[in-house]
Amino acid sequence: MPFPITKLPYLPQVEVLKQLELQELFLLSLCSEKSKKLVQTANLKVEILKFSLNGKGIQVLVESNDDVHCVASMKLVQLASSDETPIKLGGSKVQCRCIEEPPTSQLSHTFQYLQTEEKIVFESIQHHMRTLFRDTPRVQLELSSIAALSKAEVIKDVTDTSFSMETLETSVLENYLSTRQDQQSIQLKASLVGPPLAGNSRLWNVKGLAVHGTFADLVNQILLGPRVVIPGIIRNFGGEHLCFTDVMYNIDSWRQLIxxxxxxxxxxxxRWFSTTSPAALPIIAGTALDEFNLVRWDGIRRPRTVKLDSKIVSFIMKEEIDCSSWMDIQQDGGGKWASIKMTDSTICFVVWD
Known part of the structure; x- marks a missing residue:
């Protein structure tokens, strides 16, 4: 039996909306202009609005209070269907087919559209999502193919981008950064191929840079040694947060950074540097830190814990990190203090204000 939520008084309406999942609120906002305004009265607050493109559609995720929710999925199809119907999305009418998904699926419903509708779908979904929330969320973009990259230009105000593909040409990356000069962080879940990035590359100036090793990288590193690109990244980086995951490199690069x-x-x-090695290949550190005359924390000169800005590099651990057992080092001439942690699989380096 349908529940007439719009006929309830205002306060009961708000209480009902609080019980709904974000995906349910999105679906409710599509029903009519009145229902969309009703959802807006809930004053939803999210920190991050993420658009994930794979070349075959677009998925929308939001992050609120460190929880990530999948809200909407629009999928490209090749053949028209007789049960397509227009929906009001971001102020525009879009021809879509609504598909009910199995109970085990992440989303209860997805929407299918034709190639001719793609540009308006991308433009409309981002406008629609922005208008649902109380504040302006940070916009992030995940690209999982070159085809997705070619379609991403319609997504506006992006500050953080993740490249999740097998390979990525350095020239393509540089061109992307030149057209989106407001990037705060970049995640590379792809092997960089092509000419090395120049010393004046825009990549070196992003606040957060995360590099994830791939299985192909691991095989090549075992056979050929650490990638040349890794020392280049460490040498040229000028931002705040630099993170490597499942990546091998020569320990000399780490010492040179310090x-x-x-x-x-x-x-x-x-402010932060970290690396984790592939599980089967521990870091052989030996006496790597002996030259730095590290000292134990005295409980006074710097904080006990650090909490990283997860919005800069979204995969960084979000809880406070206890640094009480880390060793300390100070810059020459009485400068800043930093702390270091090294294990068989992890190196972490945090700089204190």
Whole structure:
């Protein structure tokens, strides 16, 4: 039996809306202009609005209070269907087919559209999502194919981008950064191929840079040694957060970073550096830190814990990190303090204000 929510008084309406999942609120907002305004009265607050493109459609996720929710999925199909119907999406009418998904699916409903509708679908879904929330959320983009990259230009105000594909040409990455100059963070879940990035590449100036090793990278590193690109990234990076996951590289690159930071030659804005090695290949550190004369924390000179800005590099751990057992190092001439943690699989380096 249908529940006439729009006929309830205002306060009961708000209480009902609070019980709904974000996906349910999105579906409710499509029913009519009145229902959309009703959803807007809930004053939904989200920190991150993420658009994921794979070349065959677009998926929308939102992050609120460190929880990620999948809200909408629009899928490209090749053949028209007799039960297509127009929906009001972001102020525009879009021809779509609504599909009810099995109970085990992440979403209860998805929407199918034809190629001729794709541009308006992408433009409308982002406008629609922005108008549902109380504040302006941070916009992130995930691209899982070159085909997706070619369609991404209609997504506006993007500050963080994740490239999740097998390979990515350095020239393509550089062109992307030149057309989207407001990037705060980049995640590379792809093997960079092509000419090395120049010393003046825009990549070095993003606040957060995360590099994820792939299985192909791991095989090549075992056979050929660490990728040349990794020392280049470490040497040229000028941002705040630099993270490597499942990546091998020569420990000398890590030592050189500390030397240059301590001497105030580089990394003036660095706040965090970390790396984790592939599970089967531990870091062989040996006496890598002996030259730095590290000292134990005295409980006074710097905080006990650090909490990283997960919006800059979204995969960074979101809870506070206890640094009480980490070793400390100070820049030459009485400069900033930093703390270091090294295990068989992890290296972490945090700079204190």
């Amino acid at each position: 030397r240059r930071w301590r001497a105030k030659e580089a990394y003036h804005d660095l």
